[in-house]
Amino acid sequence: MVTLTIIVTGITSPIIDFLYDPTxxxxxxxxxxxxxxxxxxxxxxxxxxxxxxxxxxxxxxxxxxxxxxxxxxxxxxxxxxxxxxxxxxxxxxxxxxxxxxxxxxxxxxxxxxxxxxxxxxxxxxxxxxxxxxxxxxxxxxxxxxxxxxxxxxxxxxxxxxxxxxxxxxxxxxxxxxxxxxxxxxxxxxxxxxxxxACKNAAAWGSLPTRSSNCIRRQFAMLFFGGPDAREALSLADHMVEHPDVSLVVVRFLASEYKGDDESERKLDDGVVTWFWVKNERNDKVVYKEVVVHNGFETVSAVQSLNDSVPIDLWITGRKNGINPTLLEGLSEWTDNPELGLVGDFLVSIDFNTSGSVLVVQQQVLRDQRASPWACY
Structure with missing residues (x-):
């Protein structure tokens, strides 16, 4: 009976694991x-x-x-x-x-x-x-x-x-x-x-009331393209309507569109155009475009933004759909893969900022989970 139990368990367990996916x-x-x-x-x-x-x-x-x-x-x-x-x-x-x-x-x-x-x-x-x-x-x-x-x-x-x-x-x-x-x-x-991810809990936790209007918060949205970036921009659009929030949006583009997925770029253009038309007359919103050749130029541009103005919250997409040219050479820096390359850099000790970091991943639909592009 003991032998039979061991044999049945050894056979049925892998079969159940193969046939039943709880997720x-x-x-x-x-x-x-x-x-x-x-x-x-x-x-x-x-x-x-x-x-x-x-x-x-x-x-x-x-x-x-x-x-x-x-x-x-x-x-x-x-x-x-x-x-x-x-x-x-x-x-x-x-x-x-x-x-x-x-x-x-x-x-x-x-x-x-x-x-x-x-x-x-x-x-x-x-x-x-x-x-x-x-x-x-x-x-x-x-x-x-x-x-x-x-x-x-x-x-x-x-x-x-x-x-x-x-x-x-x-x-x-x-x-x-x-x-x-x-x-x-x-x-x-x-x-x-x-x-x-909060680098400074004391600063981020001291929440101003809406009636005070005396503590201005500076947020930065780093737009690298793809569904995750579009989702992050949609969230940033909600945030900029807060009376105490100012927002700078930086869109990174590869030189001569090298490595771009054309269909993804068209979707990005539509979302960015919608956002800019909506906020064109909003003096709390600044929009920039930066053309880079590799990941080191991307990091330099982010560091330059950090040096120019104190950022309270960094918002970025995780990784889905990002043109690999924008991150070329940065893979060796990945310590926290759940944040993606950009998010991992923002929370690292190499990036001198006290601002918190919000990394966003847009929902991956069932049909997309088998797509190599969606899993990039």
Whole structure:
């Protein structure tokens, strides 16, 4: 009987793994992105929380995304707790269950979410969930909530936590298992995803009120082309409507269009033209185009922008659709592949900035997942 059990298990396990893909339901063909969300309509966002430090930065990002009464946000806040030992995973919807999972972090995070919702009842509706699950399956809960609630954008904290007295990620505290959870979420998410890395939690967390109008924030959007860049530009367009935000958009072009995908460039031209026509008379928006021959010229242009004006938030697409000519020679610098080459450079100690970094990936549709261009 023992031998038979071993044989049956040895045969059936690989067959089940081959026939059943638990991530397939997350792969959909309906577009759930910021770019394709109708103007003046509800935007659904899933904000993932790993610890107390990630709460303030997430709320700041939500505020700067500029929810309004005519363009409200429905936010699904998911507090993820690693399950240790052999206990069964637990999922709690705090709107339906009175028996809450209890720990110090949960109480503090829950209270922060309640206060945040009470302060913004006219434009944000909050839903709070807690998931106690192993690190290797956290992404499944993230994708499941996003799928069931028709979320258009997922916000993930970076796996490195910055410290208050320094801006160097080499001294940052790591969130164990978060890097793999973020990478799996990027691979299987049924909507667009953004990873927020904060180099200076104190500066980013000190959120000005709308009524103050005294703290001007400077954001920079680096447009390298492709669906991820178009999604990032759509989010930046939301942000520039915030009264305290100024935005500089830099579009990088390869010399003589070398390496360009013509169909992608036409889509890029359409989105950039739409953005510029909309903001042409907005004195808070600056648009530039930079022609480069390789990745080193790209880095020099980004560094020049950083030296010219302090940037509070860098926004860029992750990697899908970027002309490889723009990043030629930068592959050896990749330490955090989930951020892409540009995002990895922006959070590195080689790039001297205290600004936070938001890396955006547009939803990858089911038919695109097998495309070599989509997986670039």
């Amino acid at each position: 397939r339901p997350y792969m959909i063909n309906k577009k759930r992105t910021i770019q394709h969300t109708v103007q003046e309509s509800e935007l659904r966002i899933l904000a993932c929380i790993y610890d107390q430090e990630s709460v303030a930065s997430l709320f700041s990002l939500l505020d700067f995304a500029n929810p309004t009464s005519s363009n409200p946000f429905t936010v699904f806040a998911l507090y993820l707790v690693e399950l240790l030992g052999r206990a069964a995973p637990v999922f709690i919807d705090h709107a339906k269950q009175n028996e809450d999972y209890w720990d110090t972090n949960n109480e503090a995070i829950h209270n922060a979410i309640k206060l945040y919702e009470e302060a913004r009842t006219d434009c944000i509706f909050m839903n709070f969930f807690t998931s106690i699950t192993p690190q290797r399956t956290m992404y499944q809960d993230i994708c499941e909530i996003a799928l069931l609630n028709k979320v258009g954008f997922i916000i993930l904290p970076f796996h490195k936590k910055c410290i208050e007295d320094g801006n160097d990620f080499s001294t940052a505290i790591l969130r164990p298992g978060v890097q793999s959870a973020n990478a799996n979420t990027l691979s299987h998410a049924p909507c667009s995803v953004g990873i927020l």
